[in-house]
Amino acid sequence: xxxxxxxxxxxxxxxxxxxxxxxxxxxxxxxxxxxxxxxxxxxxxxxxxxxxxxxxxxxxxxxxxxxxxxxxxxxxxxxxxxxxxxxxxxxxxxxxxxxxxxxxxxxxxxxxxxxxxxxxxxxxxxxxxxxxxxxxxxxxxxxxxxxxxxxxxxxxxxx
Numbered sequence: 001x002x003x004x005x006x007x008x009x010x011x012x013x014x015x016x017x018x019x020x021x022x023x024x025x026x027x028x029x030x031x032x033x034x035x036x037x038x039x040x041x042x043x044x045x046x047x048x049x050x051x052x053x054x055x056x057x058x059x060x061x062x063x064x065x066x067x068x069x070x071x072x073x074x075x076x077x078x079x080x081x082x083x084x085x086x087x088x089x090x091x092x093x094x095x096x097x098x099x100x101x102x103x104x105x106x107x108x109x110x111x112x113x114x115x116x117x118x119x120x121x122x123x124x125x126x127x128x129x130x131x132x133x134x135x136x137x138x139x140x141x142x143x144x145x146x147x148x149x150x151x152x153x154x155x156x157x158x159x
Contacts, residue, residue, distance in 0.1 A: 024130025068104030
């Protein structure tokens with residue numbers, strides 16, 4: 001099992017806020033350590049989701065993928081925890097890139113709060129919510145890498 005803190009020194013990172021219908025995506029550079037919302041993939045079919053992700057991977061050439069790992073506030077798993085792990089494993093299996101799971105507790109709430117501060121009504125915030133949540137996941141990783149990586153849940157061993 002690799003040390004989850006052994007990461008590439010430089011390059012682009014894509015972060016995913018996984019949902020069954022929507023996947024938020026954010027990007028950022030390991031040297032600049034600044035996360036930016038990128039897009040929201042909206043689809044129910046896995047083939048459509050992974051085709052959109054493959055297009056992003058070809059366009060951005062990331063060196064690392066992060067997937068938000070949702071848990072209850074006490075850290076215990078729930079139904080979405082299992083689905084996010086499965087998604088992370090599929091990313092690694094399909095694309096062969098290093099994938100890390102990131103504690104994402106409160107990322108969606110923080111994203112919603114940030115969007116509310118812009119004055120957008122709830123209905124207009126929804127399309128951007130998932131990509132801003134992915135941005136929060138990625139920025140948390142940049143700011144606190146040792147604390148944000150879910151140490152008990154390595155996904156890939158090929159770094």
